[in-house]
Amino acid sequence: MEVSILEKLDVNAKVADTAVVTKSTFHKAKKLLPGGGAYGTGRRKNSVARVWVKPGKGVVIVNKRDMSDYFPRESYRKLILQPFVDTNTSGQYDVVCTIKGGGTTGQAGAIIHGIARALDCISDDFHTALRKNGFLTRDSRVVERKKYGKRKARKSTQFSKR
Helix, strand or coil: CHHHHHHHHCCCHHHHHCCCCHHHHHCCCCCCEECCEEEEEEEEECCCEEEEEECCCCCCECCCCCCHHHCCCCCHHHHHHHHHCCCCCCEEEEEEEEEEEECCHHHHHHHHHHHHHHHHHHHHHHHHHHHCCCCCCCCCCCCCCCCCCCCCCCCCCCCCCC
16 A cells, blocks of 8 residues: 555655765855856955956956055055966956955955955866965964953963062
């Protein structure tokens, strides 16, 4: 009797129709945009950057401002463009990003991480160069919390023997 119920429900056919999800497709969800662009989220310290990379002339917009206005220090601007230099795509993609939290160093690092993740989604050929130079690895170092009885996280008051 149970077999006839299974035949009526057609359970065996439903099991055969389900698609098998491979580990590679489950591991990395590609966030591609129409027109050949991609999206990537970058994080560093307390900063979170939402980065959209799309084909263009190499313009970088940070929080609706030009990169040179937002980051007056030349070293930050060079670091932000480094993923494009390493993948030989300088001047081929425009970047639009919104960033929240942290200071300038953390924000620049978050943008680099987001650009690298977006470029990785655009083409698998970029993956080895980005991984080798450490752009795809999230820098997990954050500020250590202050402990009670201390002046800072580890700094103590001056020791007096007598």
